[in-house]
Amino acid sequence: MSMDRRQFLKIAGISSVLGLGATAASATHSIWTKGLSPEEVDKNKEALLAKRWAMVVDMSKFKTEDDFKKVFEACHLTHNVPDFRNADGSVNKKDEIKWIWEAPYEKAFPGQDNKYMSEHIKDMPFIVACNHCENPPCVRVCPTKATFKLPNGITMQDEHRCIGCRFCMAACPYGARSFNWRDPRTAIKNENKEYPTRTKGVVEKCTFCTERLAVGKLPACVEAAPKGGMLFGDIEDPNSEIRKIVTNQYTIRRKSDLGTGPAIYYIVGGSDHA
Amino acid sequence: MLEKALEGSKTYWAWLMFLGALAMVGAYYYYQQFTYGLGLTGLHRDVTWGLYIGQFTFLVGVAASAVMLVIPHYLHDYKTFTKIVILGEFLAISAVIMCILFIMADMGQPMRVVNIFLHPSPTAMVFWDTVVLNGYLFINLLVGWVTLGSDRKGIAPPKWIKPWIYLSIPWAISIHTVTAFLYAGIPGRHFWLSAIMAARFLASAFAGGPALLIILALIVRKISKFDVGKEAIQAVGRIVAYAMFANVFFLGLEFFTAFYSGIPGHAESFLYLYTGLEGHSELVPLMWTSTVFAAISLFMLWVPAIRKNEVTLVLACIMLFISLWIDKGFGLIIGGFVPNPFEEVHTYWPTVPETMITIGIWAIGFLVLSMLYKIAITVREETAGIEIEH
Numbered sequence A: 001m002s003m004d005r006r007q008f009l010k011i012a013g014i015s016s017v018l019g020l021g022a023t024a025a026s027a028t029h030s031i032w033t034k035g036l037s038p039e040e041v042d043k044n045k046e047a048l049l050a051k052r053w054a055m056v057v058d059m060s061k062f063k064t065e066d067d068f069k070k071v072f073e074a075c076h077l078t079h080n081v082p083d084f085r086n087a088d089g090s091v092n093k094k095d096e097i098k099w100i101w102e103a104p105y106e107k108a109f110p111g112q113d114n115k116y117m118s119e120h121i122k123d124m125p126f127i128v129a130c131n132h133c134e135n136p137p138c139v140r141v142c143p144t145k146a147t148f149k150l151p152n153g154i155t156m157q158d159e160h161r162c163i164g165c166r167f168c169m170a171a172c173p174y175g176a177r178s179f180n181w182r183d184p185r186t187a188i189k190n191e192n193k194e195y196p197t198r199t200k201g202v203v204e205k206c207t208f209c210t211e212r213l214a215v216g217k218l219p220a221c222v223e224a225a226p227k228g229g230m231l232f233g234d235i236e237d238p239n240s241e242i243r244k245i246v247t248n249q250y251t252i253r254r255k256s257d258l259g260t261g262p263a264i265y266y267i268v269g270g271s272d273h274a
Numbered sequence B: 001m002l003e004k005a006l007e008g009s010k011t012y013w014a015w016l017m018f019l020g021a022l023a024m025v026g027a028y029y030y031y032q033q034f035t036y037g038l039g040l041t042g043l044h045r046d047v048t049w050g051l052y053i054g055q056f057t058f059l060v061g062v063a064a065s066a067v068m069l070v071i072p073h074y075l076h077d078y079k080t081f082t083k084i085v086i087l088g089e090f091l092a093i094s095a096v097i098m099c100i101l102f103i104m105a106d107m108g109q110p111m112r113v114v115n116i117f118l119h120p121s122p123t124a125m126v127f128w129d130t131v132v133l134n135g136y137l138f139i140n141l142l143v144g145w146v147t148l149g150s151d152r153k154g155i156a157p158p159k160w161i162k163p164w165i166y167l168s169i170p171w172a173i174s175i176h177t178v179t180a181f182l183y184a185g186i187p188g189r190h191f192w193l194s195a196i197m198a199a200r201f202l203a204s205a206f207a208g209g210p211a212l213l214i215i216l217a218l219i220v221r222k223i224s225k226f227d228v229g230k231e232a233i234q235a236v237g238r239i240v241a242y243a244m245f246a247n248v249f250f251l252g253l254e255f256f257t258a259f260y261s262g263i264p265g266h267a268e269s270f271l272y273l274y275t276g277l278e279g280h281s282e283l284v285p286l287m288w289t290s291t292v293f294a295a296i297s298l299f300m301l302w303v304p305a306i307r308k309n310e311v312t313l314v315l316a317c318i319m320l321f322i323s324l325w326i327d328k329g330f331g332l333i334i335g336g337f338v339p340n341p342f343e344e345v346h347t348y349w350p351t352v353p354e355t356m357i358t359i360g361i362w363a364i365g366f367l368v369l370s371m372l373y374k375i376a377i378t379v380r381e382e383t384a385g386i387e388i389e390h
Helices: A005-018 A022-026 A065-078 A137-141 A167-171 A220-224 A241-248 B002-006 B010-036 B051-064 B067-075 B085-106 B125-153 B161-184 B197-223 B230-260 B264-274 B284-302 B304-308 B310-337 B352-382
Strands: A053-058 A100-104 A125-129 A147-149 A155-157 A230-234 A264-267
Touching: A053 A241, A065 A100, A065 A125, A065 A220, A137 A147, A137 A167, A220 A230, A230 A241, A241 A264, B002 B352, B010 B352, B051 B085, B051 B125, B051 B161, B051 B197, B051 B310, B051 B352, B067 B085, B067 B161, B067 B197, B067 B230, B085 B125, B085 B197, B085 B352, B125 B161, B125 B352, B161 B197, B197 B230, B197 B310, B197 B352, B230 B264, B230 B284, B230 B304, B230 B310, B264 B284, B264 B310, B284 B304, B284 B310, B304 B310
Parallel strands: A053 A264
Antiparallel strands: A053 A230, A100 A125, A147 A155
């Protein structure tokens, strides 16, 4: 096939405009690509990195009500999670937003209880949050890619892109997501200026503290938990502490039969590992 | 032809004013919701979709049901439907408009809705639903307008419109299939996780939509000289009967699987809806109303003597429509959220603003429908007696 210079330029010109040319497809500086490619972004040398972040929660380490409270407060205060209250001071269930909270065993693990089980076990509190699933239904159903997977396994969301359709909430089998039914800023007492607040009409949830990992800090809940209560690490790294626990000890995950691949593993019995 | 919608009797204008007033009330409450947020509705963390999404789902069915007239008329050259088919197409247009409005009313950030197109996500069923619904609206506007325009001139519709008419058939099926897929592919919501969801949706649509059409066609006959014909009404009546039978049968299949399997998760939503669960029985009277109306209307449509009498036929259609509205426009959505992922029962009931917005959107739908029907009626009255070849 022969092609004169004029023809070549014509085709090259058209294909680059259409983004079809090899140069246009690979160039990160193409006028069609907004922002920087991952390679161009300066990495914080202190940032904690992982192939896939995961968490092990050992409920036996949580002894007192205060142990739980510290964890929830650490998260909710760090992330400006609004605290809607009724006039009598009780939690306003209608507007409630929560990133991390507790649920009794029989509710966190439906179908795993039996009728002979003592009330004590049935009511045993478990810490629950977003499971940062390997195969997250919320990401699949989002019509705007406002919720998405990060390469490190974290399920993130972009509150500026969210249209508030709440499909992710219908899709999440863990009830991990909350919607801002009204302006959340009215219910934030001590605003953390380091973290953004949200607007009404968008969905939010636990982010595994992406913003803290980026500056070399562990998630706020992990830091606030009793020693060994919450462990955080790279499950893909065979030498990581959490990988060793998950490999060698009996752990359970919430509704793993749904194929979502939750990244939070629970130790129920409680043996020494930390 | 648009001008025909703007000339009419005092009654016509009074009717439009009435609908307009309802729409204004709805708009007022929508403004409140827009300012305050969706917290103005009865929705909460555990039941995140309610009346709006229920109406949307139900109305997609009404829109799709036009295909029940298009198939016999255009595919099988069933001449009896020549006159009624335009009523079906125009009903589809107003139904799709209502669908879009209900979706908008349900959005937390309605100003950002174009993000669906700016960041298209092919794995999301909402993306496809948006595509097929807008496509369906376009096809019905085009087909309805072109065929009616030709009727007005007393000529056969142009040949190029035929492919669009044929396209509208699979397209109608697609809008309701994709709408069912919004629900039927979600892990952990046992009530929706059913392979026959799309089939159920189509069956209920092909019963409810044509039932509404019978009611509308008889109203049109009463208030104008445009008569779609006794035979056409009866033929649609038979379609409603068969579709309703399929719908009730499919619902029965759901009950069998839920209760014979004995898997608690599959039965709990049904128990909540039909018997109440953990002391919550808010929806039970509604669901039994739906069941009783379904049984009676099916019986009435099944017995030829009752179906052939237009008075009893209309009664059956009204009952059937109410039954399906409760079942699909309310129970189906709420049932999917109760119990919640923690097996807790948190109930939902629409608030006054939510109800007013819903009524407002229905009013806009009927406003559009009335104006479209006015155009169709006027054109048909003018060309009365002229035989049209479609």
